[in-house]
Amino acid sequence: MQSKVYFSPLANKKFNSPLLKIKKLLNKLEPEKYFQKKSIIAIKTHFGELGNTAFINPVYIRPVSEVLQQIGTNPYLTDTNTLYVGMRTNSVDHLKNAFFNGFNFSTLQIPVIIADGLRGENSVSVEIDGMLLKSVKLASDIVNADGMVVVSHFKGHEVSGFGGAIKNLSMGCASREGKLEMHSVSIPSVHSDRCTSCGRCLSACAHNAITIKPKAVINNNCTGCARCIAVCPEGAIGINWDESSENTQLKMAEYAYGVHKALKGKILYLNILTNITPACDCYPGNDEPITGDIGFLSSTDPVALDMASFELVKQAMKLKSDPFKEIYSYVDSLIQLKHAEKLGLGSTNYELITLK
Ligand code: SF4
Ligand code: SF4
Numbered sequence: 001m002q003s004k005v006y007f008s009p010l011a012n013k014k015f016n017s018p019l020l021k022i023k024k025l026l027n028k029l030e031p032e033k034y035f036q037k038k039s040i041i042a043i044k045t046h047f048g049e050l051g052n053t054a055f056i057n058p059v060y061i062r063p064v065s066e067v068l069q070q071i072g073t074n075p076y077l078t079d080t081n082t083l084y085v086g087m088r089t090n091s092v093d094h095l096k097n098a099f100f101n102g103f104n105f106s107t108l109q110i111p112v113i114i115a116d117g118l119r120g121e122n123s124v125s126v127e128i129d130g131m132l133l134k135s136v137k138l139a140s141d142i143v144n145a146d147g148m149v150v151v152s153h154f155k156g157h158e159v160s161g162f163g164g165a166i167k168n169l170s171m172g173c174a175s176r177e178g179k180l181e182m183h184s185v186s187i188p189s190v191h192s193d194r195c196t197s198c199g200r201c202l203s204a205c206a207h208n209a210i211t212i213k214p215k216a217v218i219n220n221n222c223t224g225c226a227r228c229i230a231v232c233p234e235g236a237i238g239i240n241w242d243e244s245s246e247n248t249q250l251k252m253a254e255y256a257y258g259v260h261k262a263l264k265g266k267i268l269y270l271n272i273l274t275n276i277t278p279a280c281d282c283y284p285g286n287d288e289p290i291t292g293d294i295g296f297l298s299s300t301d302p303v304a305l306d307m308a309s310f311e312l313v314k315q316a317m318k319l320k321s322d323p324f325k326e327i328y329s330y331v332d333s334l335i336q337l338k339h340a341e342k343l344g345l346g347s348t349n350y351e352l353i354t355l356k
Contacts, residue, residue, distance in 0.1 A: 003304035005350045007312070009295040010274065018296070022270065023063040024355055025298035026149070029268045034300075037072035039146035042115070044172060046153060047079055047098040050087045051284030054275040056153045058102035060296075064149055064270065065110045073147075077103060077112045080139045080172060081120035082282065083179040083226060085235040090119045115141035119230035120176030126258045130343065132250055136258030137178035147266035148259075150302070154271045154309040156278040156290065159183075160249050161324035161333020163280050164309050165269045165302035166340055170255035176226040182251040186240045187222040188229055190215065194236035201228040201237060245331045253339035256302065260345055271297045271309045278327045290323065291316045303337050303346030310334070 006028045008021035035041055043064055048055025061077060068075040081094055088094040091114035098104060098112050105111060116122045116139035124143045125135045142148065150168050157163035171179055180188070192215040202210045205228055209221035216236070218228075229237045243251070260267060273294035277286045294312050299305040310323075310333070317323045324333045334348075341348050 001347055001349065003299060003301035003347045003350045004353060005297055005299045005301070005304050005308040006353050006355055007295065007297050007308070008355045010293050011295070019059065019063045021355070022060055022296055023067055025270060025296055026064060026067045026268065028355070029298055029300055031067060031268060032071045034266050034268060035068070035071065035073045035147045039073050041068050041073045041075045042142060042145040042148040043068070043075050043077045043110070043151060044142065044148055044168060045077065045079060045103070045151040046168065046172060046281050047088070047094070047103045048101050048281040049284045050097050050100055052281050052286050054153070054155065054277040054286040054289070055101065055281040056151065056272050057274070058107055060272060061103070061108055061151060064151060065108055068149065075110050077108060077110055078115045078141065080116045080142070080174065081114060081176060081230070083176055083183065083229065083239060085229065086282070086284070089230050091117065113141055115139035115173070116175045119227060121227055123175030123177050126262045128254055128258045128261060130254035130257065132247065133181070133254045136255045137175045137181065138173055138259060138262060139175050142173045142259065143262045145263065148263055149268045149270065151270045151272065153275070153281060154273050154306070154313070155276050155280065156324050156327055157280045158328060159245055159331070160252065160336055161322070161328055161331040162310060164271055164306040166252060166256045166306055166336050169259050169302055170252040173259045174255055176230065177224060178255060180224050180226040180239065182248050182255060183243050184240050185243050187218055187224055188226065188237050188239055190218060191236050191238055194234045196234055198233065200231045200233065204228055204231040246335055249336040250339050253336050253343060253345070256340055257343045257345050269299050269302050269305050271305050273297065273309055273312060276313060290327070301346035301350070303340045303348055304350035307337055307348045308350050308352055
C-alpha cells in the first residue's frame with residue numbers, strides 16, 4: 001500500500017514563509033481527526049546539545065503548536081534525557097540547554113517538559129512481539145500523552161546512517177534504560193581512574209549491583225537500568241557502545257513500533273530537511289551540511305516519511321546510491337525502515353505530493 005507524504009520545498013520565487021508551509025503540511029494530515037479537543041499533545045523534538053547549531057530552528061515549532069491550539073488541544077514540547085553524560089543528562093541541565101537553544105515558553109508559548117523524569121528514571125514498559133525484544137522501555141510522559149506530533153531533523157547519523165522520524169520516535173522516546181538497551185549488549189562499566197569512591201552510584205542503584213572496594217565496581221546483579229550513569233558527578237560510569245549498527249537499527253524499529261502501540265497510532269510526523277549535517281545533533285558542535293536545504297515533509301506514516309526524505313537527499317546530491325554510505329561505509333541505513341515496515345509501522349512505498 002502507498003502512503004501519502006506531503007512535501008513543501010524551501011525553494012520558491014515568492015518568499016513564502018516557511019512557517020506557513022509547516023502549518024499547511026500539518027493541516028494536510030487533518031490533526032482534528034487524531035486529537036480530541038482538550039487532549040494533551042506532546043510535540044517531540046530534539047533541542048540540540050549546547051554548542052551545536054544544526055538542530056531544528058525553534059521557530060519551526062511555533063506553527064505546530066499554533067495548529068494544535070487552534071483545534072482545541074493543549075500541547076507541550078518535549079524531549080528525553082540522554083544516555084551519555086553531557087548537557088542533557090538530567091532534566092535540570094536539559095531545560096537550561098533547551099532554553100539557551102531557543103526552545104522555551106517565551107519563544108513558543110507552550111511549556112517544555114522533559115518526558116523521562118529528573119534523571120531519566122521514569123520508564124514505562126510496553127509489550128511488543130518483536131524479533132529481538134519482547135518489551136520496550138519508554139519515557140513515561142510520552143506514554144501518558146493523548147497524542148503526539150514528532151518533529152524530526154533529518155540528517156546523517158554515525159550509528160544508523162541517517163536519523164529521522166524512526167530515530168526520533170525510538171531513541172528519542174525511550175527512557176535511559178531503553179536507550180542503553182538499543183546501544184549496548186553489556187552492563188555499564190566504571191572508569192576507576194575517574195572514580196572518587198563518593199558512593200552516589202551505590203545509593204542510586206536499586207539492584208544491589210554496586211560495591212565500593214575501594215573504587216566502584218558493578219556486578220552481575222546489574223539490570224542495565226542506567227540510573228548510575230546519570231548520578232555520577234565525575235562521569236566515571238561509561239556505556240559500552242558494543243551493539244552492532246544492524247541490531248541497533250532493528251531495535252530502533254521495535255522501539256518505534258512500541259511508541260506507536262502505546263499511543264494507539266495517534267501520532268503525526270514532520271521531517272525538517274535543513275542543515276543536513278553528517279552527524280546527529282547530540283554533539284556539542286557540527287560539521288557543514290552535506291547538501292543544501294531541501295524543505296519540509298509531513299505524513300501519518302514515519303516509514304514513508306523517512307524513505308521520502310532519504311530519496312530527496314539522494315536526488316539533491318545527484319547520487320544513485322545511499323548518500324549516507326558515502327560518509328558511514330559500514331552502515332546500511334535502510335535496515336531501520338525495512339524492519340519497521342515488517343512490523344507494520346508503515347510502508348517504504350509512498351506517493352510524494354508537493355504542496356503549492
Ligand atoms: S558515583 Fe561515580 S565517583 Fe562516585 S563512587 Fe560511583 S562511580 Fe565512583
Ligand atoms: S545500571 Fe542500574 S542496576 Fe546496573 S549498576 Fe547502574 S544503577 Fe545498578
